[in-house]
Amino acid sequence: MMGSQAFFRQVLQAIGEADCDGLMSDKGAAVLGGLSGRATVGLLQRLAGLVGNRDSLCYLEIGVFQGLSLLSVAIEHPGFACFGIDNFSILDPKGENLGIVRERTRRLNATNAHLINQDYEAALEGLPGHIGERKVAVFFIDGAHDYRSQLMALLLIRPYLSERAVIVVDDANYFDVRQSTRDFLISHPEFKMVFEAYSPGHPANLDQPTRERQEAGWLNGVNVLVLDHENVLPVMLPRVEPLARDLYVNEWLVHRHRYAELAPQALDAAAAMVEGREPDAAGLRAAAEAGKDAFQARHPDRNLHCDGLPDRRFTAWK
Numbered sequence: 224m225m226g227s228q229a230f231f232r233q234v235l236q237a238i239g240e241a242d243c244d245g246l247m248s249d250k251g252a253a254v255l256g257g258l259s260g261r262a263t264v265g266l267l268q269r270l271a272g273l274v275g276n277r278d279s280l281c282y283l284e285i286g287v288f289q290g291l292s293l294l295s296v297a298i299e300h301p302g303f304a305c306f307g308i309d310n311f312s313i314l315d316p317k318g319e320n321l322g323i324v325r326e327r328t329r330r331l332n333a334t335n336a337h338l339i340n341q342d343y344e345a346a347l348e349g350l351p352g353h354i355g356e357r358k359v360a361v362f363f364i365d366g367a368h369d370y371r372s373q374l375m376a377l378l379l380i381r382p383y384l385s386e387r388a389v390i391v392v393d394d395a396n397y398f399d400v401r402q403s404t405r406d407f408l409i410s411h412p413e414f415k416m417v418f419e420a421y422s423p424g425h426p427a428n429l430d431q432p433t434r435e436r437q438e439a440g441w442l443n444g445v446n447v448l449v450l451d452h453e454n455v456l457p458v459m460l461p462r463v464e465p466l467a468r469d470l471y472v473n474e475w476l477v478h479r480h481r482y483a484e485l486a487p488q489a490l491d492a493a494a495a496m497v498e499g500r501e502p503d504a505a506g507l508r509a510a511a512e513a514g515k516d517a518f519q520a521r522h523p524d525r526n527l528h529c530d531g532l533p534d535r536r537f538t539a540w541k
């Protein structure tokens with residue numbers, strides 16, 4: 224196998240090329256569109272090109288959406304197995320994304336692209352049932368961006384990574400994504416970050432010229448990690464925000480509250496009141512009514528969801 228230093232140079236070169244040139248080719252341009260920056264997709268294509276021993280390795284991503292990243296990699300490397308996990312739980316108001324992915328796969332004849340239509344956690348916990356004996360050489364995380372999902376993706380993939388694995392974490396502009404990357408890196412020192420890129424804001428909050436520039440680049444930011452068993456590379460950590468620590472305490476306060484599930488809507492209503500607008504009280508009441516049975520069975524606060532837990536229990540080992 225190639226030495227680690229030569230491999231890291233190849234990875235850095237692939238990042239540099241993706242940064243300058245974006246996609247490797249426009250093979251899929253007439254069919255594909257989606258929510259990843261062109262440099263990000265171009266990097267995934269180039270990283271898949273670095274993989275030797277292709278029969279025993281694969282590309283894996285969380286977050287297929289309409290197939291841009293998965294199919295862009297698959298059509299660039301037809302002999303290489305590419306897997307994408309998505310349960311189509313968000314960004315799919317008309318329930319059409321699964322059909323779009325299937326149709327695009329057919330049009331591009333991407334027979335090496337395999338969809339795992341499942342929640343990411345279930346899929347990763349049963350990963351050998353999907354990828355067989357293969358190890359994952361390139362792992363792209365672009366699914367749910369809450370702190371826990373980001374961290375779990377990194378933790379659950381660990382046993383399945385190849386010796387020369389590269390992980391691309393998308394949407395690193397979100398501060399809870401950077402926090403999960405950092406928490407993983409400091410607790411798993413055999414991984415190193417080799418590249419990070421950010422934009423001035425979420426694409427939804429950017430002016431058009433800036434958004435177009437980001438669409439050609441790394442869109443909503445990336446962190447790129449490699450496995451560095453020999454400890455060759457320097458430690459490099461993404462910046463985290465002191466504010467995040469306070470907000471994770473807020474999570475605890477929200478999770479135990481009777482109306483925990485309504486927190487985002489309740490916050491919107493609070494914002495409207497603070498800003499002198501009319502809150503959507505009817506919407507909030509309707510949501511409370513829809514979950515009435517669960518809400519009424521709870522205390523106003525300090526709900527522990529501990530019914531049915533064992534009073535005490537020892538290991539079965541004797």
Ligand SMILES: C[S@@+](CC[C@H](N)C(=O)[O-])C[C@H]1O[C@@H](n2cnc3c(N)ncnc32)[C@H](O)[C@@H]1O
Nearest residue numbers: 257258259286288291292310311312313343366
């Ligand atoms: C930003 S999109 C992915 C964009 C895609 N990589 C592309 O290139 O266009 C995020 C996707 O993650 C999926 N997702 C969110 N939560 C998930 C979960 N718990 N399990 C599996 N997929 C999930 C969503 O359904 C959505 O399609």
